[in-house]
Amino acid sequence: MPVLPSATLKRKSSLPVWISIGWRVLAVLALLGLAVGVHWLERDGLKDAADGHVSFLDILYFTSISVTTTGYGDIVPVSNSARMFDAFVVTPIRVFVVLLFLGTAYNFVLKRTWDKWRMAVIQRTLSGHIIVAGYGTTGSETVDELIARGTDRGRIVVIDTREENLGRAKECGCTVLQGDATRDQVLKDVRIESAESMIVCAGRDDTSILITLTARHLAPAIPISIIVRNEDNELPARAAGATTVVNPVSFAGLLLASSCKGPHLSEYLMDLASFHGEVELSERPVRTEEIGKPLTAIQTGLGVRLYRDGVAHGHKAPEAQALRAGDLIVEIVTG
Structure with a gap:
């Protein structure tokens, strides 16, 4: 694209x-x-x-x-x-x-006409894009990681209310829209119905949950990842329609607890989460040639989990002894 x-x-x-x-x-x-x-x-x-x-x-x-x-x-x-x-x-x-x-x-006639025309041109080409609602610290790091993982910069659409944040997003090559992502019209302007996925990191749990709720009713099938900072808000986020809920506080607690058992465990976990690490977690559909084989036999990496019909199974589970069409594989691959 x-x-x-x-x-x-x-x-x-x-x-x-x-x-x-x-x-x-x-x-x-x-x-x-x-x-x-x-x-x-x-x-x-x-x-x-x-x-x-x-x-x-x-x-x-x-x-x-x-x-x-x-x-x-x-x-x-x-x-x-x-x-x-x-x-x-x-x-x-x-x-x-x-x-x-x-x-x-220019301000009251030409510029408005020009902006509307440019917006219409961009909207006609938006398809299979990733929407990022909120370009604060977390949002900007998310975009950087997406780009590092090979996502086309033009496929990332950033929504934010602050012009300075959008300026930084534009410097990264993203398409930007200044507006309130809790509003239906703003999400319609970025063609959420044809987006590949959406990431919500508005900075406030209540705002992020409202954005998720708005996005879900406009695009019932879109995968939505949301970050919440209060553990009590994880359930409301899922109820609002989020497919993935990330709590950075809980994740930080896991890293700190792991470091008590071994000083290098948290470093390895960070490597797994980041594209720039020596190892990386990857999720992909099962390949045709892998059907019928055990999860441990895949050649692309170390298979650690599979998802079948939305249910997770570890590499030692009976379900992992014979892969089926439609399975999703989570594997560790070298960077």
């Missing part, structure tokens, strides 16, 4: 649109007022080719024409001070006003 361009759905501004446009209008009026005031004070330095008299209406006309165009030549500055003011003040005002109106048109 090709690397997709990044799409960021910006958070809605806290200011109403009319205020955003209003301050631009006020800025233009203030600059016009400044130019009108100085031109009025310097009216003796202006010459009207029509009647030779420069009135206040002539000043308004000359200022508006000078700010928006280069003028028609019917009223011209003739004194040095008037010419210097037009050259070094009115001309920059003209450039600023043009840029201000162009920026307004």
Whole structure:
């Protein structure tokens, strides 16, 4: 799957649109007022080719024409001070006003149209991707591990509410979406119904469980992995639809307890969990040539467990003496 361009759905501004446009209008009026005031004070330095008299209406006309165009030549500055003011003040005002109106048109028309078009293009190509809801410390490490294991960066879609987090995700080559993953529309925007899997690490157990619940009702079959920090929340996470629940506190406790029995056990367990270790845990479907053979006879690694119809069986269990089609094998392979 090709690397997709990044799409960021910006958070809605806290200011109403009319205020955003209003301050631009006020800025233009203030600059016009400044130019009108100085031109009025310097009216003796202006010459009207029509009647030779420069009135206040002539000043308004000359200022508006000078700010928006280069003028028609019917009223011209003739004194040095008037010419210097037009050259070094009115001309920059003209450039600023043009840029201000162009920026307004870009922000409120062109940019929104462009963002919607780019989002539609990306959405049409999203399929078989991995959604990561939350790009804090855990989320970023998860993405790094996915990339290290060979996952195409363009297949990873990161959802987060914080723009700085999304900036780091974009640097990794991920597709990003700024929004609240507890909302149906946000998950629909990343085409959760066609995703391969979803990882939820929002930073708060209640938020992560709500994201899982939202994702499950939109995509009933998608595998969802969630991290919870409170042991009491493991059951609610599973009830919400999580297929895998990870508790880092419990895992850390296992590592610490193992280190009491041997100083190298925790190191080996970390090697198993990480792609960068010398050994790695891998899960795969049974191969055709392995059907009927015992789990201990596989050639790709050390078979330690198999899953048959969702039930786990150790390598010494009777079920592990003859592999069947549809079995999932968990093995230890060398890095």
